[in-house]
Amino acid sequence: MNALATGAGRFPAPLLGCLLSLAIVAPGVALGDVKGLSKMDFGKTKDGEAVELYTLKNGRIVVKVATYGATIVSIEAPDRDGKVDDVTLGFDTLEGYLGEHPYFGATVGRVANRIAKGKFTLDGEDYTLAVNNPPNALHGGLKGFNRVVWKARPFESPEGPAVEMTYTSPDGEEGYPGNLTVAVTFTVTADDELKIDYKATTDKATPLNLSNHTYFNLGGKTDASILDHELTLVASHYTPVDDTLIPTGEIVPVGGTPLDFTKPVAIGARIAKMTGDPGGYDHNFVLDGKPGALATVYDPRTGRVVEMKTTEPGVQFYSGNFLDGSNVGRGGVAYKKHHGMCLEAQHFPDSIHHPNFPNAVLRPGETYTQTTSYRFSTR
Ligand code: BGC
Numbered sequence: 001m002n003a004l005a006t007g008a009g010r011f012p013a014p015l016l017g018c019l020l021s022l023a024i025v026a027p028g029v030a031l032g033d034v035k036g037l038s039k040m041d042f043g044k045t046k047d048g049e050a051v052e053l054y055t056l057k058n059g060r061i062v063v064k065v066a067t068y069g070a071t072i073v074s075i076e077a078p079d080r081d082g083k084v085d086d087v088t089l090g091f092d093t094l095e096g097y098l099g100e101h102p103y104f105g106a107t108v109g110r111v112a113n114r115i116a117k118g119k120f121t122l123d124g125e126d127y128t129l130a131v132n133n134p135p136n137a138l139h140g141g142l143k144g145f146n147r148v149v150w151k152a153r154p155f156e157s158p159e160g161p162a163v164e165m166t167y168t169s170p171d172g173e174e175g176y177p178g179n180l181t182v183a184v185t186f187t188v189t190a191d192d193e194l195k196i197d198y199k200a201t202t203d204k205a206t207p208l209n210l211s212n213h214t215y216f217n218l219g220g221k222t223d224a225s226i227l228d229h230e231l232t233l234v235a236s237h238y239t240p241v242d243d244t245l246i247p248t249g250e251i252v253p254v255g256g257t258p259l260d261f262t263k264p265v266a267i268g269a270r271i272a273k274m275t276g277d278p279g280g281y282d283h284n285f286v287l288d289g290k291p292g293a294l295a296t297v298y299d300p301r302t303g304r305v306v307e308m309k310t311t312e313p314g315v316q317f318y319s320g321n322f323l324d325g326s327n328v329g330r331g332g333v334a335y336k337k338h339h340g341m342c343l344e345a346q347h348f349p350d351s352i353h354h355p356n357f358p359n360a361v362l363r364p365g366e367t368y369t370q371t372t373s374y375r376f377s378t379r
Contacts, residue, residue, distance in 0.1 A: 031154050036188070037161035039154065042066050043094035049149045051094055058160040059192040061376050068097055069146040070107035070165040070184050072214050074330070075194065077376040080303025085220025087304060087376070089329050089340040101327050103213035106146030107184055108139045110169060110176050111360075112211035113284070113316060113349035116246045120352040122177065122361065123205055129175040136244055136350075139213075141174030145182070146213070159195065162187040171204065178204030180362075193375040200368040208362040209347045210370060215320060215340030216306060218299035221331030225338040226320065227268025232296040233261040233317065235285035239348055239357075243276065249354050251286055259283060264298065267319055267341065280321035280338065284314045284348050293375075295343050303378040310345035310372040313358045318342040345372040 031037045042053035051068040062084075064073040074086040090104045091097055097104070118129040118137035129137040139146070150165035164185040171179045185197040198210050217226055238259050239247040254260040258270035259281070267281070274280050287294045293307035295315055308315070319341050325334040333339070351360035362368045 034154065034156040034161055037154050037156070037163070039152075042068070045094075045098060045149060051149060052152055054152060054154060054163045054186075056161040056163065056186065056188040058188040059190045061188060061192050061194070063186065063188050063194050065163060065165070065186050066094070066097065067150045067152050067165060068094060069105075069148070070150045070167070071097060071146065072105035072186070072194075072212065073097075075214070075374075075376070077192070077304060078378065079220070080378040083220075083302075086330060087216055087218050087220060087306070089215035089217060089327075089335055092330055096327075096329070102322060103139060103146055104215060104327075104329070106213045107150075107165070107210065108213050108344070109145035109182065109208070109210045110140050110174065110180060111137075111207050111209045111352075112139055112213075112344060112346050113209060114138050114244075114246055115207070116244075116350050116353055118175075120207065122207065122352070125177070127175055127177065136246060143174065145169070145210075150184075157185075157187050159187050159189045176206050178202040178206040178364075180206055180208070182210065184210070191375065192377060193373050195371065195373040198368065198370040198372075200362060201364075201366070202362050203364050205361055205363045207352045207360055208368055209351065209360050210368070211316070211344040211346040212372065213342055213344060214374075215335075215342050216297065217340045218297060218304040218306065219302055221333055223333065224301070225268075225336070226341045227266065227271065227338055228300060229267050229341065230264040230298045230300065231261050231267050231317070231341075232264045233285050233315070234288045234290055234292075234294045235315070236262060236288055237286040239284045239286065239314070241283065241349075245282060246350050247284065247348060247354060247357075249356060251356075254285070259285070261285075261317075264296070268338075271319065271338075278321040278337070281317050281319040282321055284316050284346075286314055286348075287312070289313070297341070297343070298379060305377045305379055307375045307377070308343050308345065308372065309375075311370055312345040312347060312372065314346055314348050316342065316344040316346060316349070318344065345370070
């Protein structure tokens with residue numbers, strides 16, 4: 001299985017990108033000569049920090065990414081009749097993102113998913129995190145990477161328009177050890193793919209698990225849930241959890257369970273069997289690590305398809321079980337239970353307490369890397 005760090009060198013810093021980031025740009029205008037890239041002001045945080053919104057266009061898709069939370073604000077993709085719509089849950093304004101919401105589109109860190117009881121020991125030292133999802137720590141804490149303003153560097157990559165977002169998380173932030181420098185690059189390719197490349201380095205050993213928390217509804221701005229979307233996961237095992245969603249440590253075959261998505265199945269077909277409160281799917285699947293798409297979602301109504309590839313060992317498939325209508329998003333749609341679904345490529349939840357899971361600790365001198373992509377098409 002994948003190791004966390006590759007030990008690869010430092011980030012490439014293409015000269016072109018540096019020059020472009022120096023270009024003076026007005027809100028909403030194209031950035032220099034980079035085809036398919038523009039930027040606008042997205043408002044200010046409550047602390048007065050300016051937030052930018054980048055638009056990346058290539059092939060048939062348009063992706064908007066905000067520097068607040070390095071958040072994917074929208075992904076517009078055509079249906080089988082060519083009708084373009086946003087296929088993610090989110091808001092039109094920064095205010096929506098500044099308010100309470102369950103990580104719509106956000107970059108999640110320092111540790112995505114749960115750490116049992118918000119405590120861990122690393123290299124003999126004990127660390128305590130905020131228990132923001134009682135009785136556990138979730139998604140990086142009270143002010144995780146989803147709630148900070150990242151620094152953006154737009155550039156033209158050989159694959160298409162791109163924006164690199166960087167953030168340095170200071171030693172002790174949210175209880176985690178080490179100054180951690182993170183770069184997340186969003187690229188939109190001519191092949192209708194959104195590619196997300198992550199890199200990180202630290203000066204002290206730290207748990208690390210980065211992910212993106214986009215909720216998809218391939219129906220577009222609709223009242224329909226994702227229960228009729230068909231899902232395929234190239235995952236013959238999953239990690240069972242206790243009733244606080246912490247893995248038991250076992251790695252169990254999906255065969256014969258409602259978690260078997262090795263062949264395409266409607267998400268709603270067996271969801272009633274996923275009992276408990278709130279029920280539904282909220283599980284880490286162990287990816288079989290084969291080349292090609294590791295997760296595929298197809299919406300039979302619109303024909304839209306999204307295929308996910310990743311270098312990560314797992315994916316948290318979350319069927320939007322906690323959505324309760326309290327967030328009213330784009331198009332005035334109230335996001336109710338199962339209105340959106342997430343495919344969060346990541347290391348396994350609570351890895352720090354499970355030596356049998358792939359390593360999720362980054363050490364000084366190592367470089368964390370991850371590439372996860374979502375490709376859009378129709379059938
Ligand atoms: C978790 C869910 C949680 C959601 C929003 C998902 O990654 O697995 O349990 O409710 O994020 O926080």
